[in-house]
Amino acid sequence: MTKSPRVKYITYYEDSESLPGKRTAVWELDKANHRNIVRSPVLMRELWLEMWHDIHPDKQSKFVTKATRGPLRDEDCYWDYGKARCAWPEHCEYRYVFGDVHLGQSCRLKNSSADLLLHYV
Known part of the structure:
Protein backbone atom coordinates (compact mmCIF):
# COMPACT_ATOMS: atom_id res chain seq x y z
CA MET A 1 0.00 0.00 0.00
CA SER A 61 -18.74 -6.28 28.29
CA LYS A 62 -15.39 -5.03 29.55
CA PHE A 63 -14.20 -3.71 26.21
CA VAL A 64 -15.96 -2.36 23.13
CA THR A 65 -14.06 -3.36 20.00
CA LYS A 66 -13.66 -1.01 17.08
CA ALA A 67 -15.65 -3.41 14.89
CA THR A 68 -18.81 -2.64 16.89
CA ARG A 69 -18.40 1.13 16.83
CA GLY A 70 -20.44 3.26 14.48
CA PRO A 71 -21.30 6.92 13.93
CA LEU A 72 -23.08 8.81 16.70
CA ARG A 73 -23.57 12.22 15.10
CA ASP A 74 -24.41 13.47 11.62
CA GLU A 75 -20.83 14.75 11.46
CA ASP A 76 -19.57 11.16 11.77
CA CYS A 77 -21.37 10.17 8.55
CA TYR A 78 -19.57 10.86 5.28
CA TRP A 79 -19.85 10.13 1.58
CA ASP A 80 -18.01 7.07 0.25
CA TYR A 81 -17.09 8.14 -3.28
CA GLY A 82 -15.85 4.65 -4.22
CA LYS A 83 -19.27 3.11 -3.56
CA ALA A 84 -21.30 6.22 -4.49
CA ARG A 85 -23.27 6.18 -1.23
CA CYS A 86 -22.99 7.22 2.38
CA ALA A 87 -20.46 5.23 4.35
CA TRP A 88 -21.90 3.21 7.23
CA PRO A 89 -25.12 2.38 5.26
CA GLU A 90 -26.54 0.53 8.26
CA HIS A 91 -26.37 3.77 10.29
CA CYS A 92 -26.29 6.63 7.75
CA GLU A 93 -28.47 7.65 4.83
CA TYR A 94 -28.39 10.31 2.13
CA ARG A 95 -30.80 13.08 3.15
CA TYR A 96 -30.28 16.43 1.45
CA VAL A 97 -31.12 19.55 3.44
CA PHE A 98 -31.07 22.98 1.82
CA GLY A 99 -27.64 24.47 2.34
CA ASP A 100 -25.65 21.25 1.96
CA VAL A 101 -22.67 22.10 -0.25
CA HIS A 102 -21.21 18.64 -0.87
CA LEU A 103 -22.39 15.03 -0.70
CA GLY A 104 -20.79 14.36 2.68
CA GLN A 105 -22.91 17.03 4.34
CA SER A 106 -26.05 15.25 3.14
CA CYS A 107 -25.18 11.99 4.90
CA ARG A 108 -27.12 11.87 8.13
CA LEU A 109 -27.91 9.35 10.87
CA LYS A 110 -30.92 7.09 10.36
CA ASN A 111 -31.54 6.66 14.11
CA SER A 112 -31.08 8.87 17.12
CA SER A 113 -27.78 8.95 19.01
CA ALA A 114 -29.50 7.52 22.08
CA ASP A 115 -30.34 4.32 20.17
CA LEU A 116 -26.80 4.02 18.82
CA LEU A 117 -25.22 4.48 22.25
CA LEU A 118 -26.80 1.21 23.37
CA HIS A 119 -24.32 -0.65 21.09
CA TYR A 120 -21.51 0.54 23.39
CA VAL A 121 -22.88 -0.92 26.62
Whole structure:
Protein backbone atom coordinates (compact mmCIF):
# COMPACT_ATOMS: atom_id res chain seq x y z
CA MET A 1 0.00 0.00 0.00
CA THR A 2 1.35 3.42 -0.89
CA LYS A 3 0.25 6.32 1.24
CA SER A 4 -0.84 9.54 -0.38
CA PRO A 5 1.14 12.52 0.97
CA ARG A 6 -2.05 14.64 1.10
CA VAL A 7 -4.17 12.26 3.19
CA LYS A 8 -4.13 12.02 6.98
CA TYR A 9 -4.12 8.45 8.23
CA ILE A 10 -5.35 7.27 11.60
CA THR A 11 -3.80 4.08 12.96
CA TYR A 12 -5.67 2.42 15.79
CA TYR A 13 -4.57 -0.65 17.71
CA GLU A 14 -6.41 -2.27 20.58
CA ASP A 15 -5.53 -5.27 22.68
CA SER A 16 -7.57 -6.86 25.43
CA GLU A 17 -6.03 -10.34 25.41
CA SER A 18 -2.28 -10.01 26.10
CA LEU A 19 -2.66 -9.10 29.77
CA PRO A 20 -5.72 -10.68 31.41
CA GLY A 21 -7.90 -8.04 33.00
CA LYS A 22 -6.10 -5.18 31.24
CA ARG A 23 -6.67 -3.44 27.92
CA THR A 24 -4.64 -1.16 25.74
CA ALA A 25 -5.72 1.23 23.01
CA VAL A 26 -3.13 3.13 20.98
CA TRP A 27 -3.89 5.94 18.53
CA GLU A 28 -1.46 7.43 16.02
CA LEU A 29 -2.53 10.26 13.75
CA ASP A 30 -0.17 10.85 10.83
CA LYS A 31 0.72 14.45 10.03
CA ALA A 32 -0.93 15.70 13.22
CA ASN A 33 0.60 18.31 15.47
CA HIS A 34 1.04 16.37 18.70
CA ARG A 35 0.39 19.38 20.90
CA ASN A 36 -3.00 19.92 19.27
CA ILE A 37 -3.94 16.26 18.91
CA VAL A 38 -6.60 16.56 21.62
CA ARG A 39 -8.53 18.90 19.31
CA SER A 40 -9.14 16.02 16.89
CA PRO A 41 -12.90 15.36 16.86
CA VAL A 42 -12.31 11.67 16.07
CA LEU A 43 -9.97 11.20 19.02
CA MET A 44 -12.24 13.07 21.42
CA ARG A 45 -15.27 11.06 20.26
CA GLU A 46 -13.50 7.75 20.89
CA LEU A 47 -12.17 8.91 24.25
CA TRP A 48 -15.66 10.01 25.29
CA LEU A 49 -17.13 6.66 24.21
CA GLU A 50 -14.54 4.70 26.17
CA MET A 51 -15.19 6.76 29.29
CA TRP A 52 -18.96 6.50 28.83
CA HIS A 53 -18.70 2.73 28.48
CA ASP A 54 -16.43 2.36 31.51
CA ILE A 55 -18.76 4.22 33.88
CA HIS A 56 -22.08 2.91 32.52
CA PRO A 57 -23.87 0.83 35.19
CA ASP A 58 -25.52 -1.53 32.64
CA LYS A 59 -22.41 -2.43 30.64
CA GLN A 60 -22.30 -6.07 29.61
CA SER A 61 -18.74 -6.28 28.29
CA LYS A 62 -15.39 -5.03 29.55
CA PHE A 63 -14.20 -3.71 26.21
CA VAL A 64 -15.96 -2.36 23.13
CA THR A 65 -14.06 -3.36 20.00
CA LYS A 66 -13.66 -1.01 17.08
CA ALA A 67 -15.65 -3.41 14.89
CA THR A 68 -18.81 -2.64 16.89
CA ARG A 69 -18.40 1.13 16.83
CA GLY A 70 -20.44 3.26 14.48
CA PRO A 71 -21.30 6.92 13.93
CA LEU A 72 -23.08 8.81 16.70
CA ARG A 73 -23.57 12.22 15.10
CA ASP A 74 -24.41 13.47 11.62
CA GLU A 75 -20.83 14.75 11.46
CA ASP A 76 -19.57 11.16 11.77
CA CYS A 77 -21.37 10.17 8.55
CA TYR A 78 -19.57 10.86 5.28
CA TRP A 79 -19.85 10.13 1.58
CA ASP A 80 -18.01 7.07 0.25
CA TYR A 81 -17.09 8.14 -3.28
CA GLY A 82 -15.85 4.65 -4.22
CA LYS A 83 -19.27 3.11 -3.56
CA ALA A 84 -21.30 6.22 -4.49
CA ARG A 85 -23.27 6.18 -1.23
CA CYS A 86 -22.99 7.22 2.38
CA ALA A 87 -20.46 5.23 4.35
CA TRP A 88 -21.90 3.21 7.23
CA PRO A 89 -25.12 2.38 5.26
CA GLU A 90 -26.54 0.53 8.26
CA HIS A 91 -26.37 3.77 10.29
CA CYS A 92 -26.29 6.63 7.75
CA GLU A 93 -28.47 7.65 4.83
CA TYR A 94 -28.39 10.31 2.13
CA ARG A 95 -30.80 13.08 3.15
CA TYR A 96 -30.28 16.43 1.45
CA VAL A 97 -31.12 19.55 3.44
CA PHE A 98 -31.07 22.98 1.82
CA GLY A 99 -27.64 24.47 2.34
CA ASP A 100 -25.65 21.25 1.96
CA VAL A 101 -22.67 22.10 -0.25
CA HIS A 102 -21.21 18.64 -0.87
CA LEU A 103 -22.39 15.03 -0.70
CA GLY A 104 -20.79 14.36 2.68
CA GLN A 105 -22.91 17.03 4.34
CA SER A 106 -26.05 15.25 3.14
CA CYS A 107 -25.18 11.99 4.90
CA ARG A 108 -27.12 11.87 8.13
CA LEU A 109 -27.91 9.35 10.87
CA LYS A 110 -30.92 7.09 10.36
CA ASN A 111 -31.54 6.66 14.11
CA SER A 112 -31.08 8.87 17.12
CA SER A 113 -27.78 8.95 19.01
CA ALA A 114 -29.50 7.52 22.08
CA ASP A 115 -30.34 4.32 20.17
CA LEU A 116 -26.80 4.02 18.82
CA LEU A 117 -25.22 4.48 22.25
CA LEU A 118 -26.80 1.21 23.37
CA HIS A 119 -24.32 -0.65 21.09
CA TYR A 120 -21.51 0.54 23.39
CA VAL A 121 -22.88 -0.92 26.62
